[in-house]
Amino acid sequence: MTQPFLAIRNVSKAFGQFRALLNVSLDVQAGTVLCLIGASGSGKTTLLRCVNQLVTIDSGGIWLDGDLLGMQVKSGRLHRLSEAEIARQRLKTGMVFQRFNLFPHMTALENVAEGPVQVHRRKPLEVRDEALELLARVGLADKAANYPAQLSGGQQQRVAIARALAMRPKLMLFDEPTSALDPELVGEVLAVMKELARSQMTMIVVTHELGFAREVADRVVYMDAGRIVEEGAPSQVLGAPNEPRTKAFLSAVIS
């Protein structure tokens, strides 16, 4: 087996007294989709946020595409990276938030073009065409000039996906992307994510959409109380779980 694209090794994280992650290790191979499931408070969102360094880990290490995240080994000691170096490492990941977090003072097109123009310092005209293509890819070519407040939740989330893709990330992180949506809008966002998975994008998806996990995921990980309880193929974890806790969770979600 080749070196995994993302390697999480013995990662722990506590917020005060609350231990959000306990010695978590996980691999993600390039071009695969991993779905993280579990009850709220089980640490799945924290794990995702550790990968793009919105959360700083207490111990352990995360390697993305061969680079150690947030730290550097120099003469036998760990040195924290500077803010600028962390910002550069973040460029390899794209993040989609539960609450969209589109920039409300910018149109859909401006939201998508903001990163490439301001961070990559590319020419606005050339970025514009690319941003329009991305909006077309998520089915929103006609909404380029609309502000987020004029879009439905599903449309906003699709703009948010386009905004993340505009930075040409190698790994896409989805934090419960459909949890804030009205039920009838969930499908359009999942459809965009399925298309993305088919295009061989490496993805980690925190989700409660078990149907999506079953259909799209290469691997499913069930977390509880900051630990990985069970991981494997979707047919195994979702269809024939070994662990009693996984069974209890699944029967609670499905019923």
Place this chain on the structure above:
Amino acid sequence: MSPGPAQALAEGFPDLQGLPVARRAHVGRWAAAALIVIALLALVRAFAKGQIEWSYVGRFMTVPAIVEGIVNTVVMAVAAMALGIVLGVIVAVMRLSPNPVLRTVASGYAWLFRGTPVILQLLLWFNLALVFPVIGVPGLWSGRAVDVMTPFLSALLGLGINQGAYTSEVMRAGMLSVDIGQYEAAQAIGMSRLLALRRIILPQAMRVVIPPLGNEFIGMVKLTSLASVIQYPEVLHSAENIYYANSRVIELLIVAGVWYLAVVSVLTPLQMLLERRFARGFSGNAR
């Protein structure tokens, strides 16, 4: 709310269709308005019969010294407010910085300049020559403090730096009002802290801070009158100089008051224009 006639009849209710809607009498409103008009008339009569030479008021409205004075007032208000906003933004960003040194310096600045009267600060700047006869940048330039600290520069520094201390709190409140998710989204597309502040956080904070900043600006227009104590020729200073000569104290104070009111009246629609500019995207029918 318009039941069909058939339905209304069927249920035994009277038919409401076609009935005119009567207007309410609003007795209280009319009574209040009448009382206020009477009070105003009495006030006007009192001032008309009082010892005010209204012809002087009209004549001195547009004399060169007064017009120059109001121009100086506006110039000082704009310049000091601009300095205040620049300092306020910098200090607010420093206060929200993870760097404890910057945070402490910023708090110290706000503490010092909010904690002392602005008139005292004006007098200190104006009399800086008593402390430092010669000021300058070592090796580059230097001059005698009496020549450098003109009334204009003293007033600008005194008012602007004091304003910066207050504006920093307004800006900080505005930045705190922006959802933390906006900052995370900016970081997630690889923005540095300062770039996120400039492109994402501050534009959204502006929407919130413009009403209180408008307040501060109106305050500043009037605060410039304090600069008369350090010989800055703003409109109140000019009015005083004239009434020292002709003893028309009340007439010239009214002249200055009317000018202040005029300037402040112009500011309100300007503020509305600014608010509309920064409200982009925040109403369903933006643009």
